[in-house]
Amino acid sequence: MTAPLVVFAVGNPSRGDDAIGPVICGQLAKWLANEGLADQVDLVEDFQLNIEHALDLQGRELALFIDAGENTPAPFIFAQIYPSTATGHTTHALPPEAVLQVYRQMEGEGPPPAFVLCVRGEGFELGAELTPTAQGGIDAAMALLERLLTKPALADWCAPGMLHG
Amino acid sequence: MTYQLETAQHPEKLRRVAIDPVSRVEGHGKVTILLDDQNKVHQVRLHIVEFRGFEKFIQGRPYWEVPVMVQRLCGICPVSHHLAASKALDVIVGAKRLTPTAEKLRRLMHYGQMLQSHALHFFHLCSPDLLFGFDSDITKRNIVGVAAAHPEIAKRGVLLRRFGQEVIRVTAGKRVHGTGAVPGGVNKSLTIAERDELLKDIYHIVQWSRDAVHLIQKVHIQDPGLYNSFGIFRSNFMSIVGHNGDLDFYHGTLRARDDNGKLIFDHVDYQNYDDYIEEEVRPWSYMKFPFFKSIGKEHGWYKVGPLARVQNCDQIPTPFAERERKEFVDYAGGTPMHAPLAYHWTRMIEMLHAAEVIKDLLHDDDLLSDDRMVEGERQMEGVGVIEAPRGTLFHHYRVDENDLITMANLIVSTTNNNQAMNEAVRHVARRYLNGREVTEGLLNHIEVAIRAFDPCLSCATHALGKMPLAVELVDPEGKVVHSLSRS
Numbered sequence: 065m066t067a068p069l070v071v072f073a074v075g076n077p078s079r080g081d082d083a084i085g086p087v088i089c090g091q092l093a094k095w096l097a098n099e100g101l102a103d104q105v106d107l108v109e110d111f112q113l114n115i116e117h118a119l120d121l122q123g124r125e126l127a128l129f130i131d132a133g134e135n136t137p138a139p140f141i142f143a144q145i146y147p148s149t150a151t152g153h154t155t156h157a158l159p160p161e162a163v164l165q166v167y168r169q170m171e172g173e174g175p176p177p178a179f180v181l182c183v184r185g186e187g188f189e190l191g192a193e194l195t196p197t198a199q200g201g202i203d204a205a206m207a208l209l210e211r212l213l214t215k216p217a218l219a220d221w222c223a224p225g226m227l228h229g
Numbered sequence: 230m231t232y233q234l235e236t237a238q239h240p241e242k243l244r245r246v247a248i249d250p251v252s253r254v255e256g257h258g259k260v261t262i263l264l265d266d267q268n269k270v271h272q273v274r275l276h277i278v279e280f281r282g283f284e285k286f287i288q289g290r291p292y293w294e295v296p297v298m299v300q301r302l303c304g305i306c307p308v309s310h311h312l313a314a315s316k317a318l319d320v321i322v323g324a325k326r327l328t329p330t331a332e333k334l335r336r337l338m339h340y341g342q343m344l345q346s347h348a349l350h351f352f353h354l355c356s357p358d359l360l361f362g363f364d365s366d367i368t369k370r371n372i373v374g375v376a377a378a379h380p381e382i383a384k385r386g387v388l389l390r391r392f393g394q395e396v397i398r399v400t401a402g403k404r405v406h407g408t409g410a411v412p413g414g415v416n417k418s419l420t421i422a423e424r425d426e427l428l429k430d431i432y433h434i435v436q437w438s439r440d441a442v443h444l445i446q447k448v449h450i451q452d453p454g455l456y457n458s459f460g461i462f463r464s465n466f467m468s469i470v471g472h473n474g475d476l477d478f479y480h481g482t483l484r485a486r487d488d489n490g491k492l493i494f495d496h497v498d499y500q501n502y503d504d505y506i507e508e509e510v511r512p513w514s515y516m517k518f519p520f521f522k523s524i525g526k527e528h529g530w531y532k533v534g535p536l537a538r539v540q541n542c543d544q545i546p547t548p549f550a551e552r553e554r555k556e557f558v559d560y561a562g563g564t565p566m567h568a569p570l571a572y573h574w575t576r577m578i579e580m581l582h583a584a585e586v587i588k589d590l591l592h593d594d595d596l597l598s599d600d601r602m603v604e605g606e607r608q609m610e611g612v613g614v615i616e617a618p619r620g621t622l623f624h625h626y627r628v629d630e631n632d633l634i635t636m637a638n639l640i641v642s643t644t645n646n647n648q649a650m651n652e653a654v655r656h657v658a659r660r661y662l663n664g665r666e667v668t669e670g671l672l673n674h675i676e677v678a679i680r681a682f683d684p685c686l687s688c689a690t691h692a693l694g695k696m697p698l699a700v701e702l703v704d705p706e707g708k709v710v711h712s713l714s715r716s
Contacts, residue, residue, distance in 0.1 A: 077406075078286075078301040110405050111307075115353055116391040170384050191286045 080192030081185025309617035316613030323605025345393025352386025474543030533620030547585035
C-alpha cells in the first residue's frame, strides 16, 4: 500500500550541517511511530536526490523534500515547488524541481503537489558536528513538521502562516 | 617534470578562464585556462578544489566501523568504498577465502552498483552531449531535455538505475548506509522473495543494456572523425583482471599494459601494489598523480576505468558482452583505442556484462545460504582493491592491537585517472579554444572530455545552493572581464 505522503530527507550524516536531512528523518520516524501515523508517510533518506526518486512520487497525494541549505534564510524555508527545466547543472545531484520534471516527462502527467523544507546550515566539513544554527533549525523544522503531518493536506499546507521564506 | 601546457612560462601576463565547479561532475572540480591576448592557450589545469581528508577521518576508528563509514565518502558509489574496505579488512581478520555465499553476495551487490552507476552516467550525465551535440542549446542539454526529446531512453535510464539500486538494497540491507559486507563475509543472505522479485525484471534489464550498447556504438561509428580523435592522448592502462584474464570487477590481480598493448606487469598481487605504483604530489593540485615505478613519473602515468578494463582483459565471461567486446576490438583495428569518447562505448559493454552476471547469480542458490562468515589469523595490515565504476580503487589500512585504524591510504579511481584527465583537457583546449573567443559551447567541450572519465571529484555535500557554477575570464590584473553562470 503506497502511503499518500512521501518525505525525502537528503544529506550526508558525516558532513556537518549536511546531516540536517538525515537527523530530521530519524526524529520524524520516531514521532510518526508514536503518533500512529507511520503508515501515512513514506520516509526516503538518501545522500542526494537523483533520477530514480521520480519513481517514489508515483501514487502520492503530496511530496515533501527536506534538505540543508547554504546561504538560505534561517531557520528554514517552507515553500511549494513546481517542475522546472531551468534547474541543475549536475545529474549527480538533482534539485527537487528537476525530480518533479523527470516524473512529468516519464509519466506524461504532473507530479503530486510538492514542497521543500530547506533548513539553513553553516558548516559542511567532513567529520564536523552540527552547528548551533542547524540544531536550532532542526528544532524549529520539527515543530512545523508536526503541524504539517498531523493533517497532511494541500489546502492546509498552503494556508496563511504555514509557508515561510 | 613538466608536461606540455601544464605550466606556462609567464602566467602573470595571461588571461585566466576558470570553470568552477565542472558541471555535471560529482563534487567540486575546477579547470583553469590561461590565455594570452590572442586567446592562445598557454596553461591548462584540472584542479580538485576540495581537500580530501578521508584518510584522517578514518584514522583512530575501530576497523569494523570502516566498511560502513567509508560509504559516506561518496554518495554516488558508496558500494565501491564499502566493498574495497571490506576486502582490505578481510585480510586483517585472516579471512583468506570467503564462503561461496559471501563472495557471490558481494559480487551481486557490486555488479548492481556497476549497473546503476553506468546507467546514470550514460543516460543522464553524457547522453545530453551525445544526443544533442556539444554546442547545442544549453537549456536542453541536460537530463530534462533528454526526457523531453527521447522519453523512452530517459525512462530506461531511470529504470536501469532503480534496478541496480534494488540489487544494492537487498544485498546491503538498505538503499543507503547498508551494512551487507563485514570483515570476513556478509551479514545477510537473499530471501527467496527478494531473489524472485529481481528475477522478474532482469531479462528486460539485459535487453535494455544490449540496446544501450548498440545506441552508443551507432553514435560513435557515425562520426568517427569526432569520436576517434576528441581529446585523444596515448597512455598506459591498468586494471585488475580475473581468472584466466577475464574481465572481473570484484577480484583479481593487477595487470598493466603500455599504449601499444604490450604487458608492463601481470599477475601482481595487489597486497604489494606499492611496489609497483607511486603517487607524486604537485604543488598546484590537492590530488596526487600516480605512476608506475618501473617506468617513472614522466611516462609511467596511466588510465583506468571502462576503456582500460575492456582492452586489458583477454575476454569477457558472459556471451552478449563478449560479442560486443570483440566488435569493439575489431573496430579499433587490433591496437588499443585511446579516444576518451570510447569510454562511453566500453562503459555500456560493461553495463551489459554486469546485467548478465546479475542474471546468472540470481539463478545460483548459494545466494540463499546462511554460510556467510569465515575468520583466521589476525593481521595488522591489509589492502583491498576493486574495479569501481570509474576504475581501480585501492583501500589500504593498518590497525593496532586495540583494533584501531592507524594508517589509511586510499587511491580512488579519479586519482588514478588524474594525469589522463589533464591530458584530455589540454588536448581539447589546444584543439578547440586556441585563438577563438570563449563561448559556453566551447567550454562545454572541456567538460565533455572530463565527463568521459566520469570523475568522482567526491564527495562534496549537495545541500541546496551549495553547487553553483560560474565561469570567469580574468585579465592579468585579476579583473573579471567576462563570466558565465549556470546556477
